[in-house]
Amino acid sequence: MATSDSEVDVVIVGGGFAGVTAARELSARGRRTVLLEARDRLGGRTWTKDHDGHPMEFGGTWVHPLQPHVWSEIHRYGVETETFPVLEGLRQAVVSDGRVVDLSDDDAARALEALDQFCAPGMTLFPEPFAETLGPDPDGLADRSLREQFDTFKAEPALRDWVEGMCCTIAFGPLEQSGATEVFRIYALAGYSAEQTMAALSATKLVKGTRELINSIAGQATLADIRLNSPVRRVVQSDGGVRVELESGETVSAPTALIALPMNVLNSVEFEPPLSEIKRTASADRHAGAGMKCFVRVKGDIGNVSIVAPEAQPVNWLVTYAHGPEGSWLIAFASNPDKLQMTAFDDVRGMQTALQPLLPGVEVESIVGWDWSNDPHALGTWCIYRPGQLAKVLPELRTTEGRLFFAGGDSSNTWRGFIDGAIESGYYSARHIHDYLT
Template identity: 35%
Template sequence: MADKNGDGVSRRKFLRNAGVVGAAGAVAAVGAAQVGAAAVGGKGKPKNPDCDYDVVVIGGGFAGVTAARDSMKNGYKTVILEARNRLGGRTFSSEFAGHKIELGGTWIHWTQPFVWAEVQRYGLKLKETPEPFVEEKQTIRVIHEGKSVEPKLEDMIGISKAVKEYFANAPKLWERPYDARHTWNELLAVDGMSGADRLAQLKLTPLQRSFIDAYVAGIAHTTSDRASYADVARWWSLPGWNMTSFVDAIGRYSFKDGTISLINAMIDEGQPEVRLSTPVAKVEEQGKRVLITTEKGETIRAAAVIVAVPMNVLPRIAFSPALDPALVEAAKEKHSGSGIKVFIRTRGKLPEDGKRLGVAGSEHPLNLLATYAKAEDHTIFVGFGADPEKLDIQDRDAVQAVVSSFYPDLEVEECYGYEWTLDPYARGTYCSYKPNWLGKYYDHFQKDRGRVIFGQGDHGEGWRGFIDGAIGAGSKAALRTRELLG
């Protein structure tokens, strides 16, 4: 569908015109890393004379860029092979209605040690959401029994208690959020439980149930019945088991100059070679070297390969010897992170009610609708939904109908987003595990094989699925590569 003025684009038109993969015609990257198809970098000769590079990094997201920077600093001639025409992976700095926005990953926090250390390392500036940030009243509307209601004070007190009850066992499940093995038996005991299953265990009012269901869907970026309760409890545990820290950790602080500012800083320091628009077709181990074949037919010889692509796209690459069958099975099954993120410009300045939040359960097209930025003549909202089939984020009329279900007085002028589930080099949003995935796949993820090192941000301990987790995965992969190569 097109919008009522005929100047919008439908999902189908978006696919046809944009080519899905993040080309400049689809969305304009802000401050994108200044690298060409084969940028100058990775100077020097490889330590292994039978190789073109010491290290080839497949994937130019935060995991790959971190691994490449650290590998260069470890003295290895390194190249990044990135399928898209930009770096950043599932993070994507852009502009909308005069505001800097993030089409992929956005928020960071001091409870996220790897990314916060990088902020301090490079002296990067931050901003707060909404922008400009002031301590002000927030109006909350919850879709309850098909209607938008504003919870009373006693309702919010009850919701707060219900949230604590929902996560009451999180400290026991994740006593050490960076060490799943420490409480492995406890985690396996709830491994088969979904977020919805946990809701069914509790005696909640319908309003409390709708509120918690909305946050579960927002956390996992999928419907609560497809989200692992153990995984959702991990999110609650990492910032310290309380609502204030939880909300700040996942939605308050972001890079003033975009996530790309950290990507650029890492590239500038490490100076690896970067080849954009270079999808990899095959990775073949041959004794003391690995042959990497691009989809264009070029063959590159390396002493080691670091795989830093999203898990859902692993089957695009042919590995010889073949990958662990469990890895292939998980990738084909795909993790549950598959929702939508949409930025919405509404007409006029918000009234004196400060900022607004809309909350709705898994069945609703948008589970969370939050104030992102405020101006004199407009307001920017950001919305998260669990199911891309329920809302075409390129269709202004459709977005208007959903926004009106929360706040009928808001008039949508335009909307903007990127559909990661349709991107062949993502095939999903950030990684969320499904029920039973810990017991079924945990021992198979991030297991190196010979000269092929796995450093995917989708896996590992702590904030996996976040920028922080990707940086941690990349740095650890670089360390293991140094141990391998000596």
């Protein structure tokens, strides 16, 4: 629906899960919004792209019943889910001491026990993972990097390497730049259980892709005027309201605005008056999530594999997406893309070299995916705070500034860094904006 400025209650900047959920929630409260999205699609860091006959998720993928907000949306719209990766015949392995070590079911269970042990010190830090406050921290865990925490961890080599590889995959950035809090928090949210942590992170996806869910939510944002290809350049606040200026030169004004941008992108919009120093510093420092996820087509039937590798390796998790005699699609996760030594995102030869330690002899044919860290509208992958950022940044990122409200998966109190957190922040901000306007 098209809306004239005088009728708009809220300008929403950003059409990821946070912004779109807020638009629907505000519609439900009778509030008119204009949602400005820079891209030619909704969904932001989730993006279902059809390729080679498959709906591939270039960004956010996995969901789980332990994530209450996204799960409730899945039920609300009757979105179909499936187990992924397929467990039948799944070969699990870890790269340890330069060799691929296959994991029996018993080994896999022991690997989970090792992850439980690794996460145990963080349990006191998150006694109530859905609450805003941290628990006691006599050892200064909140300021520790995952690398520092990992250096204190003892386990037999293959299990240690598996836990390190999982930490790389969760952090999706160099371990020395990622806060130990981030793994501890996810573990706490998953009921202080390594098994449930793994399930929440990588067991269930949407059959038709995340686009079905975001489109369902957007479809009920009945009082929202959704404008794609509308990058915002400047946001000016005055006593009378907020004026949002687009790159195109157009403006949209309203009594309030909801900024639903990634943390790393906040500084690419000019705010007048400027945002708080903490928000600006957080955006300049960025969170640590800067890895590379891509779909790799390889020759032959690789079967169902899930291979984990520690930080020294360029690829830290390799999992089958689809396979058959005509070839296989694997998903590769590299927490530190510098280690890949690829000349470009689709450098087949570079990826082939990077995969050898995990799948010796594998022959790469093509690569598809998206370079989120160099995407100007994301500047990073999922949100993983740096050491110390949790306490400094989180409370402030959501704090209202005058007529500006803030939402995003990067500032959720709950499943931060996940689709669930983005949806939660959409609920939260819409409620607060409605109260403000009432």
